[in-house]
Amino acid sequence: MEKQYKYMPKPEFEERMKKLLPDKEDYRKFSEIVHKEPLNFIRCNTLKISPSELKKRLEKKWEVEQPFSSCPEIMLIKTALKPGELGKAEEHLFGHYYVQELSSMLSVLALNPNENENVFDLCASPGSKTTQIAAKMKNTGLLIANDKSLGRIIVLASNMERCGVSNVIMTQMEGISLCERLKNKIKFDKILVDAPCSGEGTLRSSPETFDIWNINMIHMLSGLQKRLVEAAIPLLKENGTLVYSTCTHAPEEDEEIVKFILDNFPELRLEKIHLPVKCREGVGKWNEKKFNFETEKVCRIYPQDNNSEGFFVAKFMKQQKRI
C-alpha cells in the first residue's frame, strides 16, 4: 500500500514525473525522497571567515563535513539539529555562513563570477546566490541585484548586510523593465537568471508545493521565463556568460527555455557545465516538442541522485561578432 503523507502529489504531477523518470526503480526513489527533509547544507561566507576557521568553530558543536574538496566553502552539518538551530547559531548571526541547500549553490558554481567583473543577478531574493556571487567576487567589481517585490527585497537587503556585501547595488523593479532601462548603460560579464519557477525541485523543503502545483502555472511561468531571458541577453558582453537556472523539473521551464534562447539568439552558444555532483542530461523530447540541441550540456539535478533538492542549470556564452 502506498504510504500516506501530509502532502501528496497530484496525479498529473505523478504522471509527468513518471514520464521524466521512466525507470520504475528510479521513480520509486524519487517519490520516496521528496517526502524526506533535506540535508543541512551551509555555505561558508568567505567575505567574513575562511572555511577552515569556520569548520574549526562549528566542530565544537556539530559534526561537519566538506564533501567537495574543490569547494571547501560547501559544508554539510551531519549532526541532527533542532528546528531553526542553524539560523540561531551565533556564526549565522555574524554572517559567517549562509544556510543554503546544495542544489541552490550550483548555478553560481556554473556562472563562476570573478573579481572585478560586472555581474547581474536578475531575480536575486532572498540572496543565497547573490551573497555567493559577492563572495566569489571578493566584494570587487559590480554586482547588480534585483527583485521585483518590495517584501522580498527587504529580505535580500537583510541577508546582504549580514554577509557583509559591499559591492552591490540593489534595485527593485520588474525584471523586464529593468533590463530595458539598463540597455545602452551597462554590459555585464556574467548574468544569472535564476528564474521564478514552479518549484518542483523544492518539495523536500517546501512540501506545500505539492498542493500549489498546477499545470497552468507551469505554462504561465514558461512565458515569463522566456521574456526574462529575452530581456537580459542584450545586456551580456561578448564572451560573457549567462546562466539560466530553475528549481523545477518541468521541461516547459527548463529545456524549452534553452531552446528558445538558442533559436532566438544565435550568438549564444550552449556550454558544458562541470559541477561536483551527479548531473543528468536534458530531455530531448517532451510531449510534441523536440529539443534538438546538445542536451548533454545542460544539467538536470534529481533529488535521488545527490540526496539534494531538484534543480536545472544551463550555461551560455555570447560569441564575438564576426567582422
Add this chain to the structure above:
Amino acid sequence: MLPQFITHKEKKEIAEKLKVYGIEKIPYLLLKSGTERLRAFSGNLTEQDILKFIQNIHIEGYGLYFARIDGDEVRLTIDACQLLKEQIKHKILFLTEKQFKEYMEGKDVEANKEQIEQTKERMYYVLKYGEDLLGMAKVVNNQIKNYLPKERRRKS
C-alpha cells in the same frame, strides 16, 4: 533612492575619527542614507557612473550599512567592524562569556570594574569576544549599551 555622496572633506573627517581605532584606510565610497547613516560601496563605479546608472532605475540600496554619525562621533556597524577587523587595533573592549551571551540577546550589559576603568573616556569602543567583533558601544552609567540590530540578536 538618490545617492547622497559625502564630500571629500566629510570623508577626511570620518577617517580622522576612525584613526583612534587603528583604522587607516576606508576602501569604500561612502554615501549618506538619511541624515545619520553612512553606507559603504566597494563596487567599481565612480560617483558620476552611479549618477548615470540610476537614471530611471528604482534603487533600493548601495553597498552595506557602514556607520552611524552620532554628533561628533562615528559608530561603526557590526558588519563594518568585521570587514575592517584587520585594521582595528585600539579601543577594544573585551567581553566575558556571560556578557557576550547577554549582549547577543539584545540586553544592555553591566560593565565590570576593569571595563569601567578602561572606558573612562566617553567614546565608542569596539566590542570583542574571542575572535569576534560585535560592533561598537558606549559605557553609560556602568552599562555597556546594546546596539546590536534586532535581526542579529539571539532569540531565546
